[in-house]
Amino acid sequence: MTDPQHVTAAVLVIGNEILSGRTKDANLPFLGAELNKLGIQMREARVVADIESEIIEALNACRAKYDYVFTTGGIGPTHDDITAGCVAKAFGQKLIRNPEAERILRERIAQMGVEVTEARLKMAETPEFADLIDNPVSGAPGFKVENVFVMAGIPRIMQAMFEGAKSQLRRGVTLISVTVGSFIPEGTIATELGLLQDAYPDIDIGSYPFHFDGKPGSNLVFRGPDQARLDEAADRLRDLIRNLGGEPVDDGVVVPKTDD
Amino acid sequence: MTDPQHVTAAVLVIGNEILSGRTKDANLPFLGAELNKLGIQMREARVVADIESEIIEALNACRAKYDYVFTTGGIGPTHDDITAGCVAKAFGQKLIRNPEAERILRERIAQMGVEVTEARLKMAETPEFADLIDNPVSGAPGFKVENVFVMAGIPRIMQAMFEGAKSQLRRGVTLISVTVGSFIPEGTIATELGLLQDAYPDIDIGSYPFHFDGKPGSNLVFRGPDQARLDEAADRLRDLIRNLGGEPVDDGVVVPKTDD
Numbered sequence: 105m106t107d108p109q110h111v112t113a114a115v116l117v118i119g120n121e122i123l124s125g126r127t128k129d130a131n132l133p134f135l136g137a138e139l140n141k142l143g144i145q146m147r148e149a150r151v152v153a154d155i156e157s158e159i160i161e162a163l164n165a166c167r168a169k170y171d172y173v174f175t176t177g178g179i180g181p182t183h184d185d186i187t188a189g190c191v192a193k194a195f196g197q198k199l200i201r202n203p204e205a206e207r208i209l210r211e212r213i214a215q216m217g218v219e220v221t222e223a224r225l226k227m228a229e230t231p232e233f234a235d236l237i238d239n240p241v242s243g244a245p246g247f248k249v250e251n252v253f254v255m256a257g258i259p260r261i262m263q264a265m266f267e268g269a270k271s272q273l274r275r276g277v278t279l280i281s282v283t284v285g286s287f288i289p290e291g292t293i294a295t296e297l298g299l300l301q302d303a304y305p306d307i308d309i310g311s312y313p314f315h316f317d318g319k320p321g322s323n324l325v326f327r328g329p330d331q332a333r334l335d336e337a338a339d340r341l342r343d344l345i346r347n348l349g350g351e352p353v354d355d356g357v358v359v360p361k362t363d364d
Numbered sequence: 365m366t367d368p369q370h371v372t373a374a375v376l377v378i379g380n381e382i383l384s385g386r387t388k389d390a391n392l393p394f395l396g397a398e399l400n401k402l403g404i405q406m407r408e409a410r411v412v413a414d415i416e417s418e419i420i421e422a423l424n425a426c427r428a429k430y431d432y433v434f435t436t437g438g439i440g441p442t443h444d445d446i447t448a449g450c451v452a453k454a455f456g457q458k459l460i461r462n463p464e465a466e467r468i469l470r471e472r473i474a475q476m477g478v479e480v481t482e483a484r485l486k487m488a489e490t491p492e493f494a495d496l497i498d499n500p501v502s503g504a505p506g507f508k509v510e511n512v513f514v515m516a517g518i519p520r521i522m523q524a525m526f527e528g529a530k531s532q533l534r535r536g537v538t539l540i541s542v543t544v545g546s547f548i549p550e551g552t553i554a555t556e557l558g559l560l561q562d563a564y565p566d567i568d569i570g571s572y573p574f575h576f577d578g579k580p581g582s583n584l585v586f587r588g589p590d591q592a593r594l595d596e597a598a599d600r601l602r603d604l605i606r607n608l609g610g611e612p613v614d615d616g617v618v619v620p621k622t623d624d
Contacts, residue, residue: 146383
């Protein structure tokens, strides 16, 4: 974690509805891709239920281990929205009604012409030493405590919050990727590919098999910080594919989604 | 965990491609829904990178805590497929070339007319005391060690493996659900809903807000083991919605996916 070039993150997805299969999480792929653009590597994700002890345990494990933790979900007005209280307990801080958050919420409530309820004001609760994260979509802010960013679960709102908060993140080295695919199946190319991985320890080589048009094949993704090294390794892969009787396809073989 | 009625599970999704956002996980929602049908509650999910120490740590944490653990990913023929070795280490077992798995693989390889490679035979490696899980799709089996089921990452294969393995699972009480929606926003109904939750501690009430047709609303999901109790609680909710000037919608308000 102390390597200034490697900035790491974890995501904590909070909500029974994700675990029951009722709701498909869309925040993890979004955050994975967006953090990567900033040179921040997402190293782990956890999905936990709306249970205080579980949320606190997962949060404390992740915030000690990674540079940043992003939580999604559980900051609405209902009884099952318990994230703010859990974050306060995890940090040993008091849960307060945040004056700035209350001001924002009351303004929003007035605009909407709805009633000021205790439940709505609950969305102004934050740990005592939290900084707010702006919510341009629906008003109720997220917040940040030390290295933990607490955001909404609804993707549209989460994305807007992340957009506003990302300027605060320390950037690492952005990993770029080169993909080469072919109809050479994994089992045929795997040994040589392992040797190529050994020769390029600075590059992460991932192999993604597919079955398309009645034939097996694989897309090979090279990720690393240095374009020249990636190009060099990819050229060696293209030679390897040709030696095995295949035709390398730049950017990978496009496989229809239903055929995975 | 010792309560015979509560059977719990965790899912461990293994693979850099999920964390980088390259691939959207589809196994978690599938397993959440399928386990629920068997009366098994998915309590946690973790997504970890292709790093041995991380996989072992997550696996050991989850297998101690839940009745079952299902892993997906990392059992193919390439260098980044390290799940079998990690499971062996987690259980303190030797990694062996499983004779039955080798027989299945060699048969499949002969059928396919491809070469027998060391990489292909790597897919026959399991911890020494593993039971195989059939793979009717592509041959290479998954396996089970004690309470841990090791399955492929490709959804079609994972689903076929789960189908074959599920008869081995101890079933708990199946939770059923009743959903009632309305255009009453969460902030208006939340306090009364919390009181309803207090009155029905045997029911898990989830609230899922939406914004549709220019209006905010919420779908309220009651989950529990007893249909009569669910119906009773749902009737009280319908009264509550009507008292607040709303119209209860059975099975919830259907919200187009793009509008979340």
